[in-house]
Amino acid sequence: MCGIVGYIGNQQAEPILMDCLARLEYRGYDSSGVAVRENDKSNDIKIYKDAVRVSVLQKQSPHFNGSTGIAHTRWATHGPPSLLNAHPHLDCTGRFAVVHNGVITNYQELKRQLIKEGHNIVSETDTEVIPHLIEKFYKGNLEEAVKLTAALLIGSYAIIVLCKDEPKLVVAKMGSPLVIGIKDCEKFIASDTPAIINYTNKVVYLEDGDFGVITEDRVVITRNGEEIHREEKKVNWCKEDAQKTGYDHFMIKEIHEQPKVIRDMILEDALSDSKLTIGEDVQSLKIIACGTSYNAGLIGEYIIEELLGIPTTVVFGSEFNHRRAIFPNEAIVITQSGETADVLSAMKTMQNAGVKMLAITNVPGSTASRLSDRTIYTRAGPEISVAATKSFIAQLISLYQLVLLHPDVDNNIREQLVTELKDLPTKVEKLFDLEPQIIECAKYIAQCKDAFYVGRGINFPIALEGALKLKEVSYIHAEGYAAGELKHGPFALLNKGVPVIAIVAQDGNHESMLISIKEIKTRDAYVIALADEEDDSIDSSIDVVLRIPHTHALLSPVLHIIPLQLLAYYTAKLMSCSIDFPRNLAKSVTVE
Numbered sequence: 001m002c003g004i005v006g007y008i009g010n011q012q013a014e015p016i017l018m019d020c021l022a023r024l025e026y027r028g029y030d031s032s033g034v035a036v037r038e039n040d041k042s043n044d045i046k047i048y049k050d051a052v053r054v055s056v057l058q059k060q061s062p063h064f065n066g067s068t069g070i071a072h073t074r075w076a077t078h079g080p081p082s083l084l085n086a087h088p089h090l091d092c093t094g095r096f097a098v099v100h101n102g103v104i105t106n107y108q109e110l111k112r113q114l115i116k117e118g119h120n121i122v123s124e125t126d127t128e129v130i131p132h133l134i135e136k137f138y139k140g141n142l143e144e145a146v147k148l149t150a151a152l153l154i155g156s157y158a159i160i161v162l163c164k165d166e167p168k169l170v171v172a173k174m175g176s177p178l179v180i181g182i183k184d185c186e187k188f189i190a191s192d193t194p195a196i197i198n199y200t201n202k203v204v205y206l207e208d209g210d211f212g213v214i215t216e217d218r219v220v221i222t223r224n225g226e227e228i229h230r231e232e233k234k235v236n237w238c239k240e241d242a243q244k245t246g247y248d249h250f251m252i253k254e255i256h257e258q259p260k261v262i263r264d265m266i267l268e269d270a271l272s273d274s275k276l277t278i279g280e281d282v283q284s285l286k287i288i289a290c291g292t293s294y295n296a297g298l299i300g301e302y303i304i305e306e307l308l309g310i311p312t313t314v315v316f317g318s319e320f321n322h323r324r325a326i327f328p329n330e331a332i333v334i335t336q337s338g339e340t341a342d343v344l345s346a347m348k349t350m351q352n353a354g355v356k357m358l359a360i361t362n363v364p365g366s367t368a369s370r371l372s373d374r375t376i377y378t379r380a381g382p383e384i385s386v387a388a389t390k391s392f393i394a395q396l397i398s399l400y401q402l403v404l405l406h407p408d409v410d411n412n413i414r415e416q417l418v419t420e421l422k423d424l425p426t427k428v429e430k431l432f433d434l435e436p437q438i439i440e441c442a443k444y445i446a447q448c449k450d451a452f453y454v455g456r457g458i459n460f461p462i463a464l465e466g467a468l469k470l471k472e473v474s475y476i477h478a479e480g481y482a483a484g485e486l487k488h489g490p491f492a493l494l495n496k497g498v499p500v501i502a503i504v505a506q507d508g509n510h511e512s513m514l515i516s517i518k519e520i521k522t523r524d525a526y527v528i529a530l531a532d533e534e535d536d537s538i539d540s541s542i543d544v545v546l547r548i549p550h551t552h553a554l555l556s557p558v559l560h561i562i563p564l565q566l567l568a569y570y571t572a573k574l575m576s577c578s579i580d581f582p583r584n585l586a587k588s589v590t591v592e
């Protein structure tokens, strides 16, 4: 899981590469590096890399004079973070530099052969075989050498190759994402669109098996030896989407963007595209996702079963290929990035079995959107913070919409939910009034070792998601439970002062939640309850009550998750954690 960028144009490459790279740090940030082809007679490749984050690389790197270059931000898979393992990697002669995202599974075998042939391989990475293979095959034509090299690689890759002898960049893609940004006499290459959105919104997405030769004014894409045309697309994201715009962190900026995300998603036309729903004859459904998207999937399962009665199961992308696959008629795939390797590998299995797939993704042109039969693009805009917030809300809105588009939904309920959906943005804005009270709760939690989240029914996944957010950004051990499950084991963990965050929705589970809270209070835990503003049954023994605007019970997860995102954010902030880029995590998990 790494981020790669390339630039060729009429400007100094290094500052542009650094800027783009900083926007890709969500893909990995344990090492980084840059290589530039010098604009002098030598055309030497100058390189600077280390086991440092991009901000440090930016300060330490000497300023190279050149308008063609490549850069890389790493999340170590083969070989620990170190200067030698950092990209770009060079061949023996220093004529070729390569950045790579993906995993070359047969690298050991290639490495052994290259060493036998006299190549000096210095790192423990799978990537380093690539520049050495290019060196071996180069006979004055970089593109040819890259193609011969790619033919030997097994695994996944998006690579950008820089050559001292040729004023161009050559790229190749197989299994890892790669996008080319187009602007007059400048071209930008990146793993992901947010990296280059500061410079252009015109992009070309490469497909697996594509090669590209990129010069200042041309992009030539070939496939199976033939030149092909890939459509240039316009991305509806703007520069500000990939900047903090005055906020301390992307996470809090993205939390605050949620009313806008919901507004953008419930535009009048969103509820009219009847293609974007579940087939009328579908007997069973599977939802495939990981992490936060999985939690959105659990809410999807609940509303599909509740409103449509279609038996639905939610499966982790990472589990799908590790058990007997019972294929459904249709599957819904939820993935913010559209590049999560575990999800993509489940999708490939389903594709081979002929399962129809509907993807819900935030990234136009992503691999998930290309593997699926239909795609719902969530309109969250680029999400930079590793901890997903606004994309989760956007996934929920998509799930509501796809269920409401189904003809089997009772008309009265549809009307009620559509009306309530339209009121959600204002209600979410009202939730931000809770921030001072949430900061007080964060002060309490910041000095605890553990935290528990409990909910029931449709809000049980919110307990899971609230706990996931806290773990990710504050590193405090947190667990989400279905409230009724506490007495089957986790009660043993409750003692005086342990924080328990309880979601008390105004639904059929209200009474049983109150009973669970009483039991929890009996163990002297510190209870923070999320309760409806109209709920007057909340016991005075509860330590903190966060009042949530009233909405339809089926929409309540949207309002309940936001205080929990804020709680995680402010707790991590008080603890001075690396909020946007938590340790050991990357935004797009592009390896299985």
Ligand code: AGP
Residues within 6 Å of the ligand: 290, 291, 292, 293, 294, 334, 335, 336, 337, 338, 339, 340, 343, 386, 387, 388, 389, 472, 586, 587, 588, 589
């Ligand atoms: C969420 O906060 C996480 N960073 C992570 O669990 C994420 O949701 C998961 O990796 C799935 O990513 P995707 O939605 O891009 O497929």
